[in-house]
Amino acid sequence: MAELSKTYSPQEVEDKIYHFWESHNLFHARVNPEKQPYTIAIPPPNITGILTMGHVLNNSLQDAFVRWKRMQGFEACWIPGTDHAGIATQHVVEKSLRKDGIERREIGREEFLKRVWSWKEQYGGTIIKQLRKLGTSCDWERERFTMDEGLSKAVQEVFIRLFEKGLVYRGKYIVNWCPKDHTALSDDEVNYVDSNGHLWYINYPVEGSASEFITVATTRPETMLGDTAIAVNPKDERYAHLVGKRVVVPLAERAIAVIADDYVDAAFGTGAVKVTPAHDPNDYQMGIRHNLEQMIVMDTSGKMNLNVPRKYQGMDRYECRRELLRDLDQTGLLLKTEDHANSVGHCYRCDTVIEPYLSDQWFVKMQPLAEPALKVVQDGAIKFYPERWTKVYEHWMTNIRDWCISRQLWWGHRIPAYYLPSGAIVVALTKEEALEKARVLDSSIGPNDLRQDEDVLDTWFSSWLWPFSILNWPEENEDLKYFYPTDTLVTGPDIIFFWVARMIMAGLEFRGEIPFRHVYFTSIIRDAQGRKMSKSLGNSPDPLDVIATYGADALRFTVLYLAPLGQDVMYSNEKCEMGRNFANKIWNAGRFLLMNKDSILGEFTTAGLSVPGASAPEAAVELSDRWIVSRFNATVKELSLSMDAFRINDAVKTIYDFLWHDFCDWYVEFAKNRIAASSDVNEKYAIITRALSIYEETLKLLHPFMPFITEEIWQGLSERGTDESIMVASLPQADETLIDTEMERSMEFLQNVISAVRTIRNEMNLPPSKSIDVVVNCTDDTRALVLTSNVTAIQKMTRAATVEAGVNLAKPGYSASSVVSGQEVFVPLKGLIDVDVERSRLEKEIARLQGQLRGVQAKLSNETFVAKAPADVLQKENDKLNNFSQTIAKLTASLEQLQG
RNA sequence: GGACUCUUAGCUCAGUUGGUUUAGAGCGCUACCUUGACACGGUAGAGGUCACAAGUUCGAAUCUUGUAGAGUCCACCA
Numbered sequence: 001m002a003e004l005s006k007t008y009s010p011q012e013v014e015d016k017i018y019h020f021w022e023s024h025n026l027f028h029a030r031v032n033p034e035k036q037p038y039t040i041a042i043p044p045p046n047i048t049g050i051l052t053m054g055h056v057l058n059n060s061l062q063d064a065f066v067r068w069k070r071m072q073g074f075e076a077c078w079i080p081g082t083d084h085a086g087i088a089t090q091h092v093v094e095k096s097l098r099k100d101g102i103e104r105r106e107i108g109r110e111e112f113l114k115r116v117w118s119w120k121e122q123y124g125g126t127i128i129k130q131l132r133k134l135g136t137s138c139d140w141e142r143e144r145f146t147m148d149e150g151l152s153k154a155v156q157e158v159f160i161r162l163f164e165k166g167l168v169y170r171g172k173y174i175v176n177w178c179p180k181d182h183t184a185l186s187d188d189e190v191n192y193v194d195s196n197g198h199l200w201y202i203n204y205p206v207e208g209s210a211s212e213f214i215t216v217a218t219t220r221p222e223t224m225l226g227d228t229a230i231a232v233n234p235k236d237e238r239y240a241h242l243v244g245k246r247v248v249v250p251l252a253e254r255a256i257a258v259i260a261d262d263y264v265d266a267a268f269g270t271g272a273v274k275v276t277p278a279h280d281p282n283d284y285q286m287g288i289r290h291n292l293e294q295m296i297v298m299d300t301s302g303k304m305n306l307n308v309p310r311k312y313q314g315m316d317r318y319e320c321r322r323e324l325l326r327d328l329d330q331t332g333l334l335l336k337t338e339d340h341a342n343s344v345g346h347c348y349r350c351d352t353v354i355e356p357y358l359s360d361q362w363f364v365k366m367q368p369l370a371e372p373a374l375k376v377v378q379d380g381a382i383k384f385y386p387e388r389w390t391k392v393y394e395h396w397m398t399n400i401r402d403w404c405i406s407r408q409l410w411w412g413h414r415i416p417a418y419y420l421p422s423g424a425i426v427v428a429l430t431k432e433e434a435l436e437k438a439r440v441l442d443s444s445i446g447p448n449d450l451r452q453d454e455d456v457l458d459t460w461f462s463s464w465l466w467p468f469s470i471l472n473w474p475e476e477n478e479d480l481k482y483f484y485p486t487d488t489l490v491t492g493p494d495i496i497f498f499w500v501a502r503m504i505m506a507g508l509e510f511r512g513e514i515p516f517r518h519v520y521f522t523s524i525i526r527d528a529q530g531r532k533m534s535k536s537l538g539n540s541p542d543p544l545d546v547i548a549t550y551g552a553d554a555l556r557f558t559v560l561y562l563a564p565l566g567q568d569v570m571y572s573n574e575k576c577e578m579g580r581n582f583a584n585k586i587w588n589a590g591r592f593l594l595m596n597k598d599s600i601l602g603e604f605t606t607a608g609l610s611v612p613g614a615s616a617p618e619a620a621v622e623l624s625d626r627w628i629v630s631r632f633n634a635t636v637k638e639l640s641l642s643m644d645a646f647r648i649n650d651a652v653k654t655i656y657d658f659l660w661h662d663f664c665d666w667y668v669e670f671a672k673n674r675i676a677a678s679s680d681v682n683e684k685y686a687i688i689t690r691a692l693s694i695y696e697e698t699l700k701l702l703h704p705f706m707p708f709i710t711e712e713i714w715q716g717l718s719e720r721g722t723d724e725s726i727m728v729a730s731l732p733q734a735d736e737t738l739i740d741t742e743m744e745r746s747m748e749f750l751q752n753v754i755s756a757v758r759t760i761r762n763e764m765n766l767p768p769s770k771s772i773d774v775v776v777n778c779t780d781d782t783r784a785l786v787l788t789s790n791v792t793a794i795q796k797m798t799r800a801a802t803v804e805a806g807v808n809l810a811k812p813g814y815s816a817s818s819v820v821s822g823q824e825v826f827v828p829l830k831g832l833i834d835v836d837v838e839r840s841r842l843e844k845e846i847a848r849l850q851g852q853l854r855g856v857q858a859k860l861s862n863e864t865f866v867a868k869a870p871a872d873v874l875q876k877e878n879d880k881l882n883n884f885s886q887t888i889a890k891l892t893a894s895l896e897q898l899q900g
Numbered sequence: 901g902g903a904c905u906c907u908u909a910g911c912u913c914a915g916u917u918g919g920u921u922u923a924g925a926g927c928g929c930u931a932c933c934u935u936g937a938c939a940c941g942g943u944a945g946a947g948g949u950c951a952c953a954a955g956u957u958c959g960a961a962u963c964u965u966g967u968a969g970a971g972u973c974c975a976c977c978a
Contacts, residue, residue: 004937006937006938007938007940008940192977199978216978217978218978219977219978220978231978264978265978268977268978269978270978272978273978274978275978280978282976282977282978283978340977341977342977342978343976343977388904388905389904391903391904392903392904392973392974395902395903395973395974396974399974399975493972493973494972494973496973497974524972528911528912530970530971561914561925561926562912562913564913564914566905567905567906567913567914568905568906568971568972569912569913570912570913572912574927575912575926575927577926577927577940578926578927578940580940581926581938581940581941582940583940584938584940584941585937585938585940585941587937587938588937588938588940588941589937589938590937591937591938592936592937592938593937594937595936595937596937641916642916645916647916649913649914650914650915650916653914653925656925656926657925664937664938665942668937672937755943755944758943758944759943759944759945761932761943761944762931762932762943762944762945763944763945765931765932767932767933768932768933768935768943797943799935848922849922851922852922855922856922859958859959862958862959863958864957864958864959865958865959866958867958868957868958868959869919869958869959870919872919872920873919873920873958873959876919876920877919880922884922
């Protein structure tokens with residue numbers, strides 16, 4: 001049996017334990033017809049990512065779930081992996097190449113991709129290594145990457161299927177364009193930031209008139225060079241006479257039409273809007289309605305192109321804006337400038353202001369996919385925790401827009417679409433296949449006539465397949481059949497649309513089955529000031545530092561304790577002290593029990609006795625024994641209910657309270673005293689064995705939350721086989737027949753008597769060195785028996801010389817007193833008593849009770865309450881009434897005696 | 901503009917369907933205690949009219965509405 005060191009050192013233990021688990025292949029799950037599968041998939045972190053507190057929370061939760069289920073006997077499989085993160089990764093690699101003076105475009109696509117892959121091999125996936133530090137029980141053999149061959153195949157397959165179904169199409173649309181990344185972004189990839197901009201009022205001269213103008217207000221004057229109309233509201237009488245006439249775009253000197261459209265709000269600005277179909281989504285729609293020319297005036301870098309007057313060509317959009325405003329001012333056409341607050345879209349990756357831009361992109365038609373995905377959530381086949389997110393989900397799903405899936409990047413899954421010289425498109429897994437398909441359309445096509453689309457797919461286009469692509473879909477296989485669908489998805493609510501919704505759509509569309517049954521939305525981790533953790537604020541602690549300081553168990557436990565379902569968490573490192581202190585407590589309890597066992601075993605040896613076997617006579621089962629068993633089973637029950645309801649903070653709190661307060665504060669203290677008081681080595685052995693077995697079962701309950709320390713101690717509790725591990729031990733089941741609340745109340749009474757005496761000691765300033773006696777006058781024999789059969793415990797815990805309990809005991813003169821459950825507790829003080837202190841103590845207590853009594857009396861004298869309240873509630877109030885008045889009477893008697 | 905969340909002890913927060921809650925925990929604070937597991941500890945204690953107002957109810961921290969403050973998401977923004 002291993003001896004536990006004086007203090008617990010997670011640093012020495014955690015790596016060793018993790019290695020033990022990994023080397024014994026305890027994380028690996030196989031198809032096992034005898035067991036129910038329980039599968040979860042990690043939300044794949046970016047390959048460029050490092051571990052953040054958000055990941056810590058997410059993975060602590062997932063690991064708790066998966067370990068819990070594994071110990072319940074499920075074939076638990078947690079599949080890890082990473083996401084190729086198109087833009088983020090391309091950025092990182094471009095940046096590192098730039099340090100060597102290399103530009104992406106100079107080395108070309110193929111070479112660049114080679115560099116990305118080698119970057120990935122060298123630096124990527126740091127986070128996967130870091131997760132091990134946290135203790136995650138992932139099936140590392142199944143680790144996947146969204147650009148793996150298998151996953152890439154799934155992506156192409158899906159693209160082709162959707163294309164053939166008509167759900168993927170190519171179209172010209174206004175997209176969110178990032179001029180820095182040179183790519184389109186989906187609506188979700190744009191962050192709108194409120195900013196203080198300006199509204200510029202510009203006069204457009206009416207063609208052929210020297211004095212007449214239409215004034216428009218704009219926040220982006222540079223786009224006026226691409227104006228192809230001016231729009232007013234059809235009901236707006238101010239402009240009615242101008243509709244159908246033409247005005248001249250200042251500086252560009254082009255004449256454009258004045259049109260009427262309902263979109264225009266007559267009350268905003270001047271009521272007249274410049275229309276730039278190629279650079280604004282609303283204007284684009286108007287352009288379609290009125291058949292306007294779409295005039296692109298910028299290039300993909302946000303620089304003005306050849307469609308603008310020579311002076312502005314090549315200027316950056318903002319430089320052009322400044323120049324243009326100056327020119328307008330000089331010509332007198334800039335009427336005025338107003339401050340104007342508006343929100344401006346920024347690229348979620350590089351924070352550049354996005355530019356609405358007309359271009360050719362690929363889209364997924366979402367509505368047909370959204371309908372069934374909405375239904376499974378509304379029907380409850382997929383449940384959200386907390387439930388309120390279903391509303392958000394429903395809202396998005398019923399207002400869904402088509403998904404722009406093409407990205408003008410190099411790093412990603414290249415779109416498997418090929419263009420014929422005629423402009424026709426074929427879609428195929430390989431170029432050979434594409435060629436075959438193309439030849440059906442035109443037999444003269446040669447390999448060089450086919451041009452593959454240059455774009456890659458949105459990263460989420462691979463992420464949405466994750467729950468089944470990680471199981472090698474589209475290939476039918478045993479793993480897929482057994483492990484799909486997964487059970488619980490743990491993720492942040494910020495990606496409910498990006499990821500959660502789309503996974504549900506994909507699962508139903510391609511697999512005909514939901515991808516998971518439960519979705520647990522984690523809290524957001526904030527700093528002590530309530531700000532989001534972010535790189536730029538530098539307020540995000542490095543979890544590895546925290547682990548080094550406090551230990552992974554402490555971090556996990558703390559984070560789970562702090563994170564109630566659906567509420568944000570204000571985190572600071574000091575909070576981990578709580579988890580660390582708890583780990584220390586667990587450790588020391590184990591150390592104490594093992595030390596006692598050791599010394600008792602020693603006594604057998606000295607006495608020349610043999611250690612009793614399993615069939616040895618048990619020591620007498622006392623109240624505290626039955627109590628701890630009852631409490632243990634109640635704890636198991638409560639814990640299971642909390643776990644099933646995803647109330648992890650409750651689960652963690654339940655076990656914390658049981659282990660620290662019930663087990664350590666009371667049960668171990670009782671056991672300690674019994675062992676000290678006993679002279680029978682067999683009895684001592686039985687007591688310590690019983691305590692150890694409760695302790696061992698409790699460690700199992702705790703293991704999903706604090707895996708390292710529980711394994712380390714568990715290994716030391718008895719001789720274990722080399723393959724044995726607590727992580728595959730079976731979880732204790734609650735035996736409800738052993739939960740006895742009546743008996744627990746007896747124990748509570750005993751505890752309260754002990755506390756009452758301790759209170760008297762403290763308040764009368766009686767140091768432990770001063771000997772006291774305890775007399776308890778009971779109203780019935782049952783109460784008295786509880787005390788008389790635990791005299792030793794009371795003596796030890798209150799440091800009393802004598803303890804007397806019985807019915808109709810005389811009250812000792814000059815004593816401090818207290819009433820516990822109607823029983824009078826006296827501590828005779830013989831000259832030690834400070835009458836004033838005791839008097840004010842009693843007066844205060846009586847006053848408090850009288851307050852309570854008044855409350856109860858008021859209730860009971862309320863006729864409607866008596867008439868309408870249920871019988872049990874009424875009974876309780878009556879009991880309270882009796883309790884309070886009897887206690888008051890007894891305390892008053894004590895008070896009077898003290899004064900008399 | 902629409903939706904959602906939060907406001908409980910000095911701080912950070914629990915409190916599941918209204919009545920076994922006389923509103924709890926951790927940290928901090930006060931007093932006592934190094935008693936052979938643990939000072940990362942033990943014992944005892946102080947500290948709250950549950951943001952405010954109205955309502956529903958026999959009964960509200962808990963349900964409804966409103967007000968104030970904090971925050972999140974969606975849509976729009978010429």
